[in-house]
Amino acid sequence: MIDDNFEIPLRCLFCRAPLQAAEDSSFHAGDLIKCLSCGEDSEYESVLEVAKEEAQDFAQQLLDKEMSKLAKKLFK
Numbered sequence: 051m052i053d054d055n056f057e058i059p060l061r062c063l064f065c066r067a068p069l070q071a072a073e074d075s076s077f078h079a080g081d082l083i084k085c086l087s088c089g090e091d092s093e094y095e096s097v098l099e100v101a102k103e104e105a106q107d108f109a110q111q112l113l114d115k116e117m118s119k120l121a122k123k124l125f126k
């Protein structure tokens with residue numbers, strides 16, 4: 051039901067610009083990711099936390115949509 055491929059971009063905590071990481075780089079807890087837009091460093095864990103909340107909101111919206119579709123089918 052929920053697309054496995056959907057991706058929530060990691061966003062700068064300061065300006066909300068999507069954070070760019072080099073292909074071969076990986077981040078770890080405590081790392082700072084430098085934003086190319088505003089030059090501020092976002093803490094990786096906080097960025098992930100925000101992305102997780104965004105993903106949950108998105109999943110909830112999808113679920114609500116599916117549920118109302120189902121409800122319409124059932125209570126026609």
Ligand SMILES: [Zn+2]
Pocket residue numbers: 062063064065066067085086087088089090
């Ligand atoms: Zn920024």
